[in-house]
Amino acid sequence: AQKVTQAQTEISVVEKEDVTLDCVYETRDTTYYLFWYKQPPSGELVFLIRRNSFDEQNEISGRYSWNFQKSTSSFNFTITASQVVDSAVYFCALSEAGLNRDDKIIFGKGTRLHILP
Amino acid sequence: EAQVTQNPRYLITVTGKKLTVTCSQNMNHEYMSWYRQDPGLGLRQIYYSMNVEVTDKGDVPEGYKVSRKEKRNFPLILESPSPNQTSLYFCASSLGGVNTEAFFGQGTRLTVV
Numbered sequence: 114a115q116k117v118t119q120a121q122t123e124i125s126v127v128e129k130e131d132v133t134l135d136c137v138y139e140t141r142d143t144t145y146y147l148f149w150y151k152q153p154p155s156g157e158l159v160f161l162i163r164r165n166s167f168d169e170q171n172e173i174s175g176r177y178s179w180n181f182q183k184s185t186s187s188f189n190f191t192i193t194a195s196q197v198v199d200s201a202v203y204f205c206a207l208s209e210a211g212l213n214r215d216d217k218i219i220f221g222k223g224t225r226l227h228i229l230p
Numbered sequence: 231e232a233q234v235t236q237n238p239r240y241l242i243t244v245t246g247k248k249l250t251v252t253c254s255q256n257m258n259h260e261y262m263s264w265y266r267q268d269p270g271l272g273l274r275q276i277y278y279s280m281n282v283e284v285t286d287k288g289d290v291p292e293g294y295k296v297s298r299k300e301k302r303n304f305p306l307i308l309e310s311p312s313p314n315q316t317s318l319y320f321c322a323s324s325l326g327g328v329n330t331e332a333f334f335g336q337g338t339r340l341t342v343v
Contacts, residue, residue, distance in 0.1 A: 119272075146329045158273075158320060158334040165329075204273060208328045216280060217288055218263070218328045222272035 115140045117207050119221035126195055127229050134190045134224045136205030142166075142214065147181065147188040148206040152223070158204075164188065165210070192226075200228045232257045236321050236335035243311055243342055251306045251338050253321030261327045262304040263288065264296065266317040267337075273320070279304055280327065311342040 116139040126132045138147065149161040162172060164181050172179045176193045192199050202225045208218040234255045243249055255262065263278035265288075275288030279298040293315055295307040304323075308315060318339050322332040 122270075148331075150332075156318075156337050158322075158332075160331045160333075163329075163331055206273075210329050216261075216278060216286065216328050217275055218332075219275075219289070220265075220273040222270065 115142075115145075115207050115209055115217075115219045117205050117219050117221035119203075119205055119224050121224045122222070123225045123227070125227040125229060128197055129194050131191060131193050132195055132226065134192075134203050134205075134226065136188045136190065136221060138186050138188065138205070138207045140207060140209055142209040142211040144210040146208045146210060148208075148218075149179065149188075149190050150204045150206065150220075152202040152204065153198075154200065161190075161203075195228045197228045197230055200226060202226070232333070234321055234323050234333050234335040236319075236338050238338060239336060240339050241341070243340070245312055245342055246310050249308050249311060249340075251308075251319060251321075251340070253304045253306065253335060254302050255304075255323040255333070256302065257323060257325065257333065258301065259323035259325050259333070260301070261325075261330075262298070262321065262323045263328075263332075264294070264304070264306045265320045265322065266290065266315075267320065268317050276306070276319075278328070308340075311340075313342045316340060316342050 118137045202223045205221040264276040265273045277296040279285045321335040324332045
């Protein structure tokens with residue numbers, strides 16, 4: 114069965130510091146997708162990134178970057194030069210895409226990130 | 231504006247009184263799903279639908295029902311709510327199924343007393 118672990122429940126850093134949010138996943142499928150979503154204090158859920166299991170290239174989008182490593186089953190998210198607006202709960206998620214998939218998505222429990230001014 | 235709309239945003243009800251939370255999307259998405267968010271448990275999928283008249287259980291379906299009679303609507307029904315269903319509920323839709331970007335509604339905070 115699929116599983117997503119976000120071991121960091123809560124992180125606090127001072128503004129301008131870099132911070133990495135960890136995500137470790139488990140799946141028996143060879144074809145799958147990984148996601149990150151952001152939930153700011155206002156409560157809505159916002160899509161950040163999707164990565165498929167065949168694409169291990171790291172991705173950078175402004176101050177955000179993602180490091181996908183199949184060897185360690187990890188899909189970590191780094192914020193460089195953090196800002197107060199980055200304060201949010203961040204969720205990592207996994208969906209399987211193989212022939213025997215069940216069309217479900219599993220979210221991690223989330224990491225609450227506090228950026229202190 | 232492309233969006234997923236849930237109603238109501240807040241609801242307080244009593245144990246056993248049937249309720250429906252509506253969800254509507256205007257993006258012609260095929261895949262829709264419901265989640266509940268609880269402290270320390272993250273988001274858990276309740277039910278999902280691949281298309282009209284096609285629904286299936288997620289990880290926590292007990293105590294909930296859904297229907298998908300039209301592509302745009304995916305209501306969540308609690309036939310006999312109990313206090314353990316007090317939670318924050320999100321509806322979401324996506325164009326290409328569970329493996330594509332999901333668009334979430336604003337959330338419904340439900341309290342069952």
